[in-house]
Amino acid sequence: MSLQRRMLLILGMSFSLLWLLAAFWMQRDLEQHLQDTLDQRLAASARMVGGLITQFPSDTWPALDATTLSASSTSGVACQIRDSQGSILLQTHKELPAEMGHAGIGFHNHLIDGQPWRIYTREENGLFISTADRLIERETLQRSIFLAAALPFIIALLGSLLTLWLGIQRGLRPLSRLKTALSHRNPASATPVDIGPTPEELAPVIRTLNTLLKHTGEILGREKRFTSDAAHELRTPLTAIKTHLQVARRIGPEKSDIYLCQAETALARLQKTLEQLLMLARVESSEDWPKSAPVSLRYLSDIAIADHSSSARLRTDISQHSILLPLPPELISIALRNLIDNALQHTDGTVTISITIEADSLHCNITDEGDHLSDEDMKRITLRFWRKPNSSGSGLGLAIVEAIVHRSGGRLSLNRESSGGLRAELILPIST
Amino acid sequence: MHILLVEDDPLVASGLCAGLALHDFTVDHFSNAKAARSAMFALHSDAVILDLGLPDEDGMSLLREWRARGIHTPVLILTARDAIPDRVAGLHAGADDYLPKPFDLDELVARLKALMRRAAGQAQSVIEHGPLRFDTVTRETYWFDKPVNLPRRELALLEKLLFSRGAILSAGQIKDSLYGFQTDIESNALNVHIHNLRRRLCPEIIQTVRGVGYRLGKLNHAEHGQ
Numbered sequence: 001m002s003l004q005r006r007m008l009l010i011l012g013m014s015f016s017l018l019w020l021l022a023a024f025w026m027q028r029d030l031e032q033h034l035q036d037t038l039d040q041r042l043a044a045s046a047r048m049v050g051g052l053i054t055q056f057p058s059d060t061w062p063a064l065d066a067t068t069l070s071a072s073s074t075s076g077v078a079c080q081i082r083d084s085q086g087s088i089l090l091q092t093h094k095e096l097p098a099e100m101g102h103a104g105i106g107f108h109n110h111l112i113d114g115q116p117w118r119i120y121t122r123e124e125n126g127l128f129i130s131t132a133d134r135l136i137e138r139e140t141l142q143r144s145i146f147l148a149a150a151l152p153f154i155i156a157l158l159g160s161l162l163t164l165w166l167g168i169q170r171g172l173r174p175l176s177r178l179k180t181a182l183s184h185r186n187p188a189s190a191t192p193v194d195i196g197p198t199p200e201e202l203a204p205v206i207r208t209l210n211t212l213l214k215h216t217g218e219i220l221g222r223e224k225r226f227t228s229d230a231a232h233e234l235r236t237p238l239t240a241i242k243t244h245l246q247v248a249r250r251i252g253p254e255k256s257d258i259y260l261c262q263a264e265t266a267l268a269r270l271q272k273t274l275e276q277l278l279m280l281a282r283v284e285s286s287e288d289w290p291k292s293a294p295v296s297l298r299y300l301s302d303i304a305i306a307d308h309s310s311s312a313r314l315r316t317d318i319s320q321h322s323i324l325l326p327l328p329p330e331l332i333s334i335a336l337r338n339l340i341d342n343a344l345q346h347t348d349g350t351v352t353i354s355i356t357i358e359a360d361s362l363h364c365n366i367t368d369e370g371d372h373l374s375d376e377d378m379k380r381i382t383l384r385f386w387r388k389p390n391s392s393g394s395g396l397g398l399a400i401v402e403a404i405v406h407r408s409g410g411r412l413s414l415n416r417e418s419s420g421g422l423r424a425e426l427i428l429p430i431s432t
Numbered sequence: 433m434h435i436l437l438v439e440d441d442p443l444v445a446s447g448l449c450a451g452l453a454l455h456d457f458t459v460d461h462f463s464n465a466k467a468a469r470s471a472m473f474a475l476h477s478d479a480v481i482l483d484l485g486l487p488d489e490d491g492m493s494l495l496r497e498w499r500a501r502g503i504h505t506p507v508l509i510l511t512a513r514d515a516i517p518d519r520v521a522g523l524h525a526g527a528d529d530y531l532p533k534p535f536d537l538d539e540l541v542a543r544l545k546a547l548m549r550r551a552a553g554q555a556q557s558v559i560e561h562g563p564l565r566f567d568t569v570t571r572e573t574y575w576f577d578k579p580v581n582l583p584r585r586e587l588a589l590l591e592k593l594l595f596s597r598g599a600i601l602s603a604g605q606i607k608d609s610l611y612g613f614q615t616d617i618e619s620n621a622l623n624v625h626i627h628n629l630r631r632r633l634c635p636e637i638i639q640t641v642r643g644v645g646y647r648l649g650k651l652n653h654a655e656h657g658q
Contacts, residue, residue: 228513232485235512236441239534243447246537250454259450266443 003175007168012161019157027146034142038133039107042120045077046131050124053081053090075137078117082128089127100130109135174199178206190217229385233273233394240266269392276396279334283403294322295329297355297362303329304336305353308344317354323362324431326408332428335404338397339366339424345393346370347421357430361410364426373416381414401426433548433591434609436477437461438468438494439510440486444533448481451537456571456584457544458612465489472498476608477505478551478595479544484511484522492525499526506547510535545569552595559594562651564633566594575633585610585621586629593638593648602645 001009080091082101095113103110103119110119116135121128177195185193192210195202244263248256301318308314325332336353343351349369356363373381373388380386382402385395398414401424405412410428417423435457439445445461452459460475462468465486472480484491495507506529509522514532522530528547531540545568549557559566565574571587573580582590592601592609603622610625611617626638626646639649 228515231514232512235533236444239512240441240443240447242534243444243451243537247447247450247454250537251450259447262443262446269443 004168004172007172008165011164011168015160015164016157019153019160023150023153026149030145030149031142034145035138038138038141039118039120042077042107042118042131042133043122045079046120046122046129049079049081049129049131050122050127053127053129054125076133078132080130080132082130084126084128096132100132101128174202178202190214190220226384229395230277233385234270237266237270237273241270269394273394273396276394276400280396280400280403283331283400283407289327289331289407292325292328294324296320296322297357300325300329300333300336301353301355303333304340307337308340311344313344313347313350314340315350315352317352317356319356321357323357325362326410326429327404331404332408335401335426336364336366338401339364339426342393342397343368343370343422343424345391346388349421360430362426362428362430364428365423366426367417367423368421369419370421373422378414378416433478433588433595434458434460434475434612435544436468436471436475436480436505438463438465438480438486438491439483440464441483444483448540452541452544455541456588457541458588458610458614460612463487465491465494468494469497471613472503472505475612476605478592478609479547480505480507481540481544482507482509482527484509484513484518492522495522495525495527504551506551508540508543508547510540542569548595552597554595554597561594561648564637564651566590580632582629582632585625586632589622589625589629590637593646596648598648600641600645600647606646 078091078093078096080093080096080100081089083089086101088096097112100110100112100119101121103121105121105123108119108121110117110132117132118135118138119130119132121130123129174195174197178193181193181195185191190213192213193206195206198206241263244259244266248259248263251259297318298320301316302309305311305314305316340351340353343366347368347370351369352365352367354363354365377388382398383395384399387393387395402412405426405428408428410426412427413425415423415425435452437445437448437452437459439448439461440463442463445463449459449461460471460477462471463486465488468482468486471477482491482495486494491509491511495509498505498507507527508529508531509527510531510533511518511522512533519530519532528550529543531543545557549555549568554568557567557569559568563576565577566572568591571591573582573587573590588610589606592606607617607622610622630638634651636649636651639647641647
């Protein structure tokens, strides 16, 4: 059930119930008061008549014919005066029987000609004065009073229900705007939700939603860029291979060597990019890597520089320790090797590798004397597939290093040296 | 016909140059936007193959700049980014065609030829001019329904004239189309080719417009009957 309908139902029902209870209570009170007032009217009339008749001498009465004073019998208070023997001396309604007096002194209900009457009888100087009115008249009066009171009451009740409905609808308008905004939006879209003026209670919801959307949008953007970049990096060598092979086939076997060679070069690049991508995927996956056995720092650096062991441009400073690494040493070596490869590629000078242990962490510093990297380059250096123009790398090396560092709980910092080269510092947690 | 190739990847570029040369295109390759920009103003290219991911500038902005300057040379975008929005953006920026990498060499050549035909206002693949019939796809040439074997440069010269549909071409335009940036051309090489082509077909095939250049001459079917 919608929030609006539920509120309307709960509030509307409570409203109606309270108003009905109030109405019931009022009706009961009113009825009691009305009866009392009408009774008082009977008693007052009787007293007045009593007061009047005491002014006359007592022998006036027998001379009178009872019907003389009879008035119209349709409505109003009836009055009958009897002597102590029960003979009617005076009466307002001629059909009134003498039995009115049988009811006795005080208030009584009595049937006269099948109609219920309310009778009040009092004694005054040996005369009995009865005043009476029809209960039907009382009911009619009561009904018209109720009707007069109930009409504004019902209008007020309906009015308050209508106000309630309008108020709830108006109050919940931001919610319904949010509902419309959400149901009309493209699920893949990352644009912020805007519903115009937002009430205080909804503001945090919208804010959180928009923050989340922005975040998702950024992730999606990164994903998209990565896919697009990966496609570019894979398709470019593929294009080179395909084109060179097509040319080689067309040009005939005697001249095709150079094109086949080019195709192979492109193939090697494709293979390297694929391997790097797979490596990145493996490091980033949730695959469990075994913890390593104690390994010497010398061993670590040996695998890292295996491809360049004969290079005169490498200077190493490695302490004699054995340590326990958070990841297999081969993986750590890949990170080191990528940093060393980068350094060697971007410098014609010396690359200094120092691997030392400080407190409970492993510090690997790789410093080159390479060309200057611009501020812009420094910003993009760890972006996937970014590489310096005309560089032969895949642009994934540093991304792999970062992924490995992330897995091992360490950190990587890249800083420009004052001399212009780049210093890569890899800090990994270890247990000796 | 001269192709300006703008591609940053040296391996892809060398393959394209070789592949297009097999189809007798004159190709000049530039690997960045800056060089391509100057080449566009220096050369009269018949078509451009443009890679979008250039190291110094986005190929798309280069294309927009050319179009804004009123350069109408057909441009074929060649890129590894093949998302539909990329393609649409490329075509909106003024490209005439879009081919995702990796592509087939034959398809690339067919598309280039189609672009050039369209630029020349020629819908059919066979151009007929008086007694001359030229197939733009196979480059077979018939003179009075007899096949003629033309040497490479003369064929290129004839092709250029036919595609220009009677417009006057300067010597520079024709040279660019035949040689591109190649510098070791003898000064009278073009005259030699013109002379040879006239000799092989008929003298009126090329009309010299004094002080301006050359154009395809009007041919009367009957006059040259053999």
